[in-house]
Amino acid sequence: xxxxxxxxxxxxxxxxxxxxxxxxxxxxxxxxxxxxxxxxxxxxxxxxxxxxxxxxxxxxxxxxxxxxxxxxxxxxxxxxxxxxxxxxxxxxxxxxxxxxxxxxxxxxxxxxxxxxxxxxxxxxxxxxxxxxxxxxxxxxxxxxxxxxxxxxxxxxxxxxxxxxxxxxxxxxxxxxxxxxxxxxxxxxxxxxxxxxxxxxxxxxxxxxxxxxxxxxxxxxxxx
Amino acid sequence: xxxxxxxxxxxxxxxxxxxxxxxxxxxxxxxxxxxxxxxxxxxxxxxxxxxxxxxxxxxxxxxxxxxxxxxxxxxxxxxxxxxxxxxxxxxxxxxxxxxxxxxxxxxxxxxxxxxxxxxxxxxxxxxxxxxxxxxxxxxxxxxxxxxxxxxxxxxxxxxxxxxxxxxxxxxxxxxxxxxxxxxxxxxxxxxxxxxxxxxxxxxxxxxxxxxxxxxxxxxxxxxxxxxxxxxxxxxxxxxxxxxxxxxxxxxxxxxxxxxxxxxxxxxxxxxxxxxxxxxxxxxxxxxxxxxxxxxxxxxxxxxxxxxxxxxxxxxxxxxxxxxxxxxxxxxxxxxxxxxxxxxxxxxxxxxxxxxxxxxxxxxxxxxxxxxxxxxxxxxxxxxxxxxxxxxxxxxxxxxxxxxxxxxxxxxxxxxxxxxxxxxxxxx
Numbered sequence: 001x002x003x004x005x006x007x008x009x010x011x012x013x014x015x016x017x018x019x020x021x022x023x024x025x026x027x028x029x030x031x032x033x034x035x036x037x038x039x040x041x042x043x044x045x046x047x048x049x050x051x052x053x054x055x056x057x058x059x060x061x062x063x064x065x066x067x068x069x070x071x072x073x074x075x076x077x078x079x080x081x082x083x084x085x086x087x088x089x090x091x092x093x094x095x096x097x098x099x100x101x102x103x104x105x106x107x108x109x110x111x112x113x114x115x116x117x118x119x120x121x122x123x124x125x126x127x128x129x130x131x132x133x134x135x136x137x138x139x140x141x142x143x144x145x146x147x148x149x150x151x152x153x154x155x156x157x158x159x160x161x162x163x164x165x166x167x168x169x170x171x172x173x174x175x176x177x178x179x180x181x182x183x184x185x186x187x188x189x190x191x192x193x194x195x196x197x198x199x200x201x202x203x204x205x206x207x208x209x210x211x212x213x214x215x216x217x218x219x220x221x222x223x
Numbered sequence: 224x225x226x227x228x229x230x231x232x233x234x235x236x237x238x239x240x241x242x243x244x245x246x247x248x249x250x251x252x253x254x255x256x257x258x259x260x261x262x263x264x265x266x267x268x269x270x271x272x273x274x275x276x277x278x279x280x281x282x283x284x285x286x287x288x289x290x291x292x293x294x295x296x297x298x299x300x301x302x303x304x305x306x307x308x309x310x311x312x313x314x315x316x317x318x319x320x321x322x323x324x325x326x327x328x329x330x331x332x333x334x335x336x337x338x339x340x341x342x343x344x345x346x347x348x349x350x351x352x353x354x355x356x357x358x359x360x361x362x363x364x365x366x367x368x369x370x371x372x373x374x375x376x377x378x379x380x381x382x383x384x385x386x387x388x389x390x391x392x393x394x395x396x397x398x399x400x401x402x403x404x405x406x407x408x409x410x411x412x413x414x415x416x417x418x419x420x421x422x423x424x425x426x427x428x429x430x431x432x433x434x435x436x437x438x439x440x441x442x443x444x445x446x447x448x449x450x451x452x453x454x455x456x457x458x459x460x461x462x463x464x465x466x467x468x469x470x471x472x473x474x475x476x477x478x479x480x481x482x483x484x485x486x487x488x489x490x491x492x493x494x495x496x497x498x499x500x501x502x503x504x505x506x507x508x509x510x511x512x513x514x515x516x517x518x519x520x521x522x523x524x525x526x527x528x529x530x531x532x533x534x535x536x537x538x539x540x541x542x543x544x545x546x547x548x549x550x551x552x553x554x555x556x557x558x559x560x561x562x563x564x565x566x567x568x569x570x571x572x573x574x575x576x577x578x579x580x581x582x583x584x585x586x587x588x589x590x591x592x593x594x595x596x597x598x599x600x601x602x603x604x605x606x607x608x609x610x611x612x613x614x615x616x617x618x619x620x621x622x623x624x625x626x627x628x629x630x631x632x633x634x635x636x637x638x639x640x641x642x643x644x645x646x647x648x649x650x
Contacts (some may be wrong), residue, residue: 019467025474032478064516069459071520094462095507097517098532099525119503122473122496124481148532 011135014054015040016047016061016073026121033128044072051080058088058135063100074100081107088134090114096144114140133174140174141217159201167194172217226305227416231409242408245415246360248303249352256349259293263345288328290337293344297422304419308427314438332434340425355414359407366400369393447616451554458514466506473499523553527560527578534564536573542580545641548587552639555613556589559621562606563591563633571595571631589635597629
């Protein structure tokens with residue numbers, strides 16, 4: 001995946017992951033890419049405390065955490081975003097769940113949020129790019145979520161052409177117009193046209209905000 | 224099983240062992256009953272007297288439990304009369320130990336019914352048993368022995384009423400006794416049979432059956448609960464163990480690929496990385512199949528939406544549910560819907576399917592239908608049969624209508640109450 005967002009910026013990260021093995025692995029990975037893990041914790045309460053203490057640039061958290069091993073991590077993330085509007089949060093999930101993604105993207109205005117399958121950390125460069133995208137206010141939704149949405153046929157997606165669906169999937173992955181154009185081997189102008197058409201079909205009136213792209217993804221999540 | 228009634232009806236009764244068994248049954252009843260009377264009366268008297276100094280209370284308690292061994296002996300004795308009774312209908316205590324055993328026994332209706340039988344046995348039944356043996360077997364036999372008695376003592380008292388001292392008289396009485404033995408044997412058979420019927424009726428009743436059924440239902444619910452708990456445990460073990468390790472492995476492989484110079488090594492690493500990713504994806508599906516977390520976290524509606532999302536056949540979802548339902552109900556409903564959707568995808572050839580869920584009048588009703596070729600049979604698919612069992616544990620019903628040519632409609636109905644409100648997104 002081409003690295004559109006600036007990778008040079010050093011991010012101060014709070015990491016929450018209950019598996020020690022993964023916590024160490026992720027810390028090593030992020031450090032290697034020049035970021036600073038200011039705190040690596042193992043449960044939701046420690047996550048809240050660490051965020052309060054360190055005021056990080058971005059939070060990376062697992063969904064399932066002690067003590068209940070349910071979705072404490074996700075809830076901590078949503079709560080943190082309510083207390084600190086605009087705090088970028090990247091949530092890692094063992095498997096994709098539309099309900100989780102919707103809950104997360106509904107917090108704040110849906111910007112500065114990422115929801116990725118945990119497996120994606122193995123694609124280290126893409127993962128670090130996604131993290132940078134989230135930290136700079138972008139929205140990243142796992143392709144698997146988008147694929148699930150595209151599989152449904154009774155929702156507004158039915159009105160999109162196959163090419164428009166492809167474009168939407170790439171938007172959800174957090175790519176810029178330039179990156180999408182490169183991936184689909186078309187001109188950037190063509191991508192712009194597709195996006196305009198998608199937004200029209202989804203009843204998202206024109207506005208100058210890039211967050212309409214987020215809204216497009218959200219529209220599906222809520223459908 | 225041959226019992227005494229059949230024997231009475233057959234021709235060879237007098238020469239069969241049955242008259243002797245009748246005597247044995249009634250005579251042993253007389254002896255046992257006398258012992259029971261002594262034990263119960265002394266237990267109550269001594270216990271009551273000593274209860275002033277507390278020592279008597281355990282004795283009274285023991286006396287109250289006396290019905291249990293008595294019933295045990297009586298059930299065993301019933302076999303002499305040819306009656307088969309299911310033995311020991313008491314519950315097995317949930318935990319070992321004397322305390323648990325005592326409290327289980329004292330709470331059971333069976334214990335008290337058996338005590339009632341023991342009291343009846345000690346006060347009323349055994350004298351009747353004794354009377355029957357003496358009158359019907361003892362009198363004719365003693366009459367038959369008259370010549371012997373005369374030979375020894377010079378005279379014999381027949382039935383303590385009149386005295387015989389002549390040989391003709393003695394032999395006359397003996398002949399009369401032998402003649403009376405035959406009707407006596409038949410009467411004994413009837414007495415033993417009636418006595419056995421009475422014991423059987425008192426020691427096994429409908430109430431005991433229903434108690435047993437209740438216990439069976441409870442144990443079935445416990446089994447389903449245990450099964451669910453095991454599913455959750457397996458899911459958690461896989462999640463915390465294998466899955467985390469695989470993710471860590473892909474992370475390591477991903478980092479290694481960054482460092483590897485282009486060449487065969489990089490290619491091998493890329494392949495290993497792809498394999499690990501494939502394994503992760505498979506494991507993820509497996510875990511989801513065992514126990515979907517979304518069901519536990521967000522409830523039936525979200526889980527069914529998820530199941531519909533995953534179905535290869537487009538699913539029209541139409542749900543109207545009041546918040547969360549009890550966990551076993553949600554789980555059963557979810558697995559029914561998922562099994563149905565899997566069948567739709569595998570066998571029906573349907574273009575579309577629909578899931579309709581309603582909560583109405585204290586019951587959850589779920590209908591899963593498709594426009595496929597029909598011909599589904601509940602008795603053939605083990606999947607649906609197992610689910611029907613699970614639904615029936617919850618007092619629910621699963622019905623299938625699938626005429627050849629379709630459409631197929633699976634309907635599930637479970638009585639329940641909403642347990643808590645649904646969690647609002649972004650609470």
